[in-house]
Amino acid sequence: MASSSGRRPGAGPGGGEPSSTPAPASGGRRILRTQTAGNLGESIFDSEVVPSSLVEIAPILRVANEVEASNPRVAYLCRFYAFEKAHRLDPTSSGRGVRQFKTALLQRLERENDPTLKGRVKQSDAREMQSFYQHYYKKYIQALQNAADKADRAQLTKAYQTAAVLFEVLKAVNVSQKIEVDQAILETHNQVEEKKKLYLPYNILPLDPDSAANQAIMRYPEIQASFHALRNTRGLPWPKDHEKKDDADLLEWLQALFGFQKDNVSNQREHLILLLANVHIREMSKPDQQSKLDDHALDIVMKKLFKNYKRWCKYLGRKSSLWLPTIQQEVQQRKLLYMGLYLLIWGEAANLRFMPECLCYIYHHMAFELYGMLAGNVSPTTGENVKPAYGGAEEAFLKKVVTPIYKIIEMEAERSKTMKSKHSHWRNYDDLNEYFWSRDCFRLGWPMRADADFFKTPNFVLNPRDQTNGEHRPAGNDHWMGKVNFVEIRSFWHIFRSFDRMWSFLILSLQV
Secondary structure (H helix, E strand, C coil), rough: CCCCCCCCCCCCCCCCCCCCCCCCCCCCCCCCCCCHHHHHCCCCCCCCCHHHHHHHHHHHHHHHHHHHHCCCHHHHHHHHHHHHHHHHCCCCCCCHHHHHHHHHHHHHHHHHHHHHCCCCCCCHHHHHHHHHHHHHHHHHHHHHHHHCCCCCCCHHHHHHHHHHHHHHHHHHHHHHCCCCCCCCHHHHHHHHHHHHHHHHCCCCCCHHHHHHCCCCCCHHHHHHHHHHHHCCCCCCCCCCCCCCCCCCHHHHHHHHHHHCHHHHHHHHHHHHHHHHHCCCCCCCCHHCCCCCHHHHHHHHHHHCCCCCHHHHHHCCCCCCCCCCCCHHHHHHHHHHHHHHHHHHHHHHHHHHHHHHHHHHHHHHHHHHHHHHHCCCEECCCCCCCCCCCCCCCCCCHHHHHHHHHHHHHHHHHHHHHCCCCCCCHCCCCHHHHHHHCCHHHHHHHHCCCCCHHHCCEEEEEEEECCCCCCCCCCCCCCCCCCCCCCCCCCCCCCHHHHCCHHHHHHHHHHHC
């Protein structure tokens, strides 16, 4: 199952998605090719080609290549730490290309040990690492921070990530030599970690506090209007155990309540801002009107996003869960919450995106819960305010909503591969999605009942009439739902039925 905790998702529903930006020079995520014996050699460490099972050591090798010109001994210590970490990750070297990679890395370490040791300035490797860490922080990070223009964001991001890797190696070297890290270095590391949380990879919009004021793209009026509209969290009931940030927005509030993944929230925050900004700039022609998000532009984006959901509600004869408040000042906030919730569900749904009506079912119930929380409704059973059925635990939506449905898709797909069963004896995405085409889908409940027919899997038995080819059929005593509407029966005549127009044309041509 592909979760959307990784950056970035594809094209968004109901509008354009910010295009994927190549990994910046700031050490953003790169595609790592699988290492094989054929591409081993001295260039392996320059191109940072590592085995797929050892991707965690790629940043360490990048830092080693970066600092080798200024301090070869530090580069050697980084590679040595990478080798130790690779051995911990795969001690038996069972992964593809791991044995060759570790052998080549060990040979290089043996060649570089003596030359780099002679060039070491300090008396020990621990002191050498501490000295270089302080030097790197002053020369690169402080210099970039003190620049008048706050420097290039990509360079500053790269410097923070490099400093974090250097401290990791520094700490490992000190532990091996039983030397405590200086307090000044620990304080510097804490500052680096705080800033590192802000400077994260992004697609188009750098939304951290420093970049929001200094990057040119963040100064556009339409971006500012959408950005500030999402920051309106006035009147929202935050969970008691949640630590609210000063720069919190509506999507962070949804994350705290429904348990969406952090990267998914970052993706869809940028997605929603750009959707609103694109429509806002087209609708508002006067410059003085662009500083505030236009309600008409908001309605246009909302109409596109919820077109399929409203058609689904109308088809099933159900009222939509898009209830708006009577107070005019809260209408814009409520609309943004509804749109943000839909995008967060879509962004984290992974393979469920192939089942649009299933997403409508999930959104229908979660939007109703959202309305109940904002209206202050009280649960008739507990007497407390309404809370989400699946809570706001970390990754709750992925684990409790997406995963159970995906498991059914996975089992049906495996059955189609491993068993010689008829096409009518297993379900694909369309067959599972057809379950949500009728009112019977509401028997699934919310929270979803684990014993519902949708989650039942059949116990297949061997057909006694066909012992030779191993054809399987569902047992008669189970509750497997099977295909709901259209069931394709494949036979010898299927090829004639599929191409009936072609056969008719050929017969008529022959007669002529």
